[in-house]
Amino acid sequence: MDNIVEIRDLRKTYAGGFEALKGVNLSIKKGEILALLGPNGAGKTTLISTICGITNPGSGSVLVGGHDVVTQYRDARRLIGLVPQEINLEPFSKVKDTVAFSRGLFGKPRNPALIERILRQLSLWEKRDARVVELSGGMKRRVLIAKALSHEPEVLFLDEPTAGVDVELRKDMWDIVAELKELGTTIILTTHYIEEAEAIADRIGVISSGQLLLVEEKAELMARLGQKRLQIDLQDKLSAVPDVLVEYNLELVEDGQALRYTYDTRGERTGITRLLGDLASAGITLTDIQTEQSSLEEIFVGLVKEGAA
Numbered sequence: 334m335d336n337i338v339e340i341r342d343l344r345k346t347y348a349g350g351f352e353a354l355k356g357v358n359l360s361i362k363k364g365e366i367l368a369l370l371g372p373n374g375a376g377k378t379t380l381i382s383t384i385c386g387i388t389n390p391g392s393g394s395v396l397v398g399g400h401d402v403v404t405q406y407r408d409a410r411r412l413i414g415l416v417p418q419e420i421n422l423e424p425f426s427k428v429k430d431t432v433a434f435s436r437g438l439f440g441k442p443r444n445p446a447l448i449e450r451i452l453r454q455l456s457l458w459e460k461r462d463a464r465v466v467e468l469s470g471g472m473k474r475r476v477l478i479a480k481a482l483s484h485e486p487e488v489l490f491l492d493e494p495t496a497g498v499d500v501e502l503r504k505d506m507w508d509i510v511a512e513l514k515e516l517g518t519t520i521i522l523t524t525h526y527i528e529e530a531e532a533i534a535d536r537i538g539v540i541s542s543g544q545l546l547l548v549e550e551k552a553e554l555m556a557r558l559g560q561k562r563l564q565i566d567l568q569d570k571l572s573a574v575p576d577v578l579v580e581y582n583l584e585l586v587e588d589g590q591a592l593r594y595t596y597d598t599r600g601e602r603t604g605i606t607r608l609l610g611d612l613a614s615a616g617i618t619l620t621d622i623q624t625e626q627s628s629l630e631e632i633f634v635g636l637v638k639e640g641a642a
């Protein structure tokens with residue numbers, strides 16, 4: 334089986350009547366890094382909590398490693414490591430004991446060599462005898478990851494692993510995630526930082542108002558949905574866009590030395606050939622042209638707007 338998680342028509346309505354998940358379908362492939370990207374309140378935490386068996390689904394099904402998260406909770410949960418959004422550690426426990434204890438909670442036998450490997454991997458070995466209260470915020474987040482890995486899960490969920498952390502620590506987290514993937518762990522992370530999804534994910538799911546708007550390979554998503562910009566460098570400066578070119582909505586940039594044309598790569602026709610012909614007819618000489626892909630950020634904002642409409 335290539336999919337480690339299978340979610341079918343998952344719905345969740347909270348007690349007050351609020352529908353937080355509106356029929357989510359999602360298959361998560363073994364060994365991939367999937368980023369669930371969405372604005373505040375989109376339903377990301379609800380989705381993760383339901384997969385991890387912390388929140389009950391209203392209807393639909395979630396299988397982890399083929400085990401139903403409701404009826405076969407223990408078997409499913411054994412395969413899952415969860416790094417929660419909030420830091421919820423026992424302040425006066427030693428780092429090593431905290432991590433070893435988590436393993437015990439899953440009924441796994443003691444394994445000091447494994448705990449050492451995890452602590453080393455997360456650069457926590459030097460701090461193994463420190464109490465949690467003595468650690469920096471970044472180290473505490475690493476301890477959360479170490480705890481989540483202590484029972485050797487196959488799939489690791491990170492709920493906003495870099496919310497409120499500084500740029501350096503964010504980069505550290507990305508490195509850790511990349512290393513874990515190398516070791517074969519499947520990783521699902523939620524984020525509202527587009528650059529985070531762009532930097533580390535293999536696939537990106539966009540979630541908004543309880544709906545999964547799409548899930549796609551990062552590269553494909555950018556290629557399929559992206560708008561592109563064509564910059565046309567001019568031999569002679571223009572003071573205004575000539576009237577004959579008005580239909581192209583060109584922008585005059587670089588102090589009149591270049592024209593910028595935005596086109597949709599999804600369109601059947603980009604209009605480029607015609608534009609270049611019309612430029613020549615207007616007597617405009619080009620010195621260079623470049624294209625530029627729009628960022629994931631622009632794609633995302635466009636999608637969420639469409640989803641809300």
Ligand SMILES: Nc1ncnc2c1ncn2[C@@H]1O[C@H](COP(=O)(O)OP(=O)(O)OP(=O)(O)O)[C@@H](O)[C@H]1O
Nearest residue numbers: 347348351353371372373374375376377378379380
């Ligand atoms: N226990 C609850 N009872 C009622 N409504 C809830 C509960 N938990 C979450 N919600 C609502 O469900 C919606 C989705 O919340 P959720 O925490 O899943 O979003 P999120 O995408 O993780 O947001 P954020 O990025 O802010 O963490 C929100 O409107 C939230 O207010």
